[in-house]
Amino acid sequence: MLDEMVFRSEDVSAADRFDYWSELLGRTHAPMELRSDHADDFRASQRVLDLGAVTVWSATFQPLVFRRTPKLIRQSDPEAYHLSLVVRGSGSGVWRHRETEYKPYDLFINSSSLPNDVYSAGDSVQTVALEVPKALLPLPRDIAGRIVGAPVSAREGMGALLAQFLTQLIADPAAYEPSDRPRLATVVTPLVAALFAHLLEAGDCLPPETHQRALTLRIQAFIREHLHDPHLTPSTIAAVHHISTSYLHRLFQDEDATVAAWIRRLRLEAARRDLADPALRTIPIHAIAARWGFPRAADFSRAHRAAYGTTPKDHRHQALHHGE
CATH class of the missing domain: 1.10.10.60 (Homeodomain-like)
Structure with a gap:
């Protein structure tokens, strides 16, 4: 089966759980400031699947606020896109250019290079997330901003295809061998590229260079497939x-x-x-x-x-x- 890293808050003393969770997210995503009303006895679990350049992980946690500040970005930036499927709970993301609300079966798109605040809500929040290096999906900074925070439904279209892949992978990692890791990465990367291309092509008022970049991403995804x-x-x-x-x-x-x-x-x-x-x-x-x-x-x-x-x-x- 695929190698996976598992964290359960029950394995750590109550006083250490929130700090340990913060440290874990810093390793699996990027350093962040976290706040929660449940910090005294934080309950969370996480499974991380390493596909080489690409990382897939699932998490269940109590409501909190994630903050990625300019200072933290200067200190450490893995240069990655983060896509998260909201399975349970709700929330919102706030960037300088956009504010977006999320509900179950929405896809949340973020960038490790952009300051943001992410708010989660509900008795318990569950997500399935994906980290993709920007080098695999090169986009100019101004175009990347059009994708980050864009509302995406995982119930239809390209969003549904990506969500189906992520949920199936995280539900049964035992079905795959360690040697499947690079193959799985080469499957999911074109799905993300196709989703980005779809988002960029959705607006008729986008400048020609944006449509051109979207077409290039779609062609690259086609080539990989x-x-x-x-x-x-x-x-x-x-x-x-x-x-x-x-x-x-x-x-x-x-x-x-x-x-x-x-x-x-x-x-x-x-x-x-x-x-x-x-x-x-x-x-x-x-x-x-x-x-x-x-x-x-x-x-x-x-x-x-x-x-x-x-x-x-x-x-x-x-x-x-x-x-x-």
Whole structure:
């Protein structure tokens, strides 16, 4: 099963529970100031699943106030987006640019880089949360502000897809092996990207550059979901999204690679993870290559050597031998 860190307030003396909870949130999210009317005997529990770059966690706690101040941001900023599904309870988030109220089955979107106050209410609050590094979903600061605090329902559309994934994962982590961690991360990241793209495209009055960034996010999510397709090319991607190939290339001018190079890099990274997975050691290298869009083993070997300076066979041998 997936490794998980579990905290229960009952495991700590009543006098230490609130401080311990504050410290725990500082490690799993970011340092915050917390206030609660129940601080003398705070009741809370939390389970944290580490998916590598991405973290998923569930929490149940008594009402409190979370505050992320400019001083705390200067001291420590993990540069991450925080998405939280409200399962039970209610609350509100206050930023300089927006104030939003939340009820059960709303999605709460926050940023570790923006000062905010988050208020929770109810006899007991329950959430399922997700932390995604901003590096996986690059957005200019002014556009990120349009997403943070945006009201999102988890009962329909992209919000429902993301909520379903999170609740299923946290409900049964035993169904997954530790080797599934990077695969689960590559599943949830496109869901978040697609949700962000949907939010950015929702307003007709948004400036052209915002619509352009939303389209780029949607295309990147599409690419991640179709890496296995050997026919995934710039021309087919452009056709699916009803744009010209030249415009697609312009969208990727601000990325660190061309469209084709971006696809190749993601495919190579996915194949390398599978080659290093002990559970897949009996799967032939050519089969793993084909799974990730390299139907010709020679092409895969050549691309792998060019990118990493070693052959797929040597990489597998070194990774599996090192893990023994």
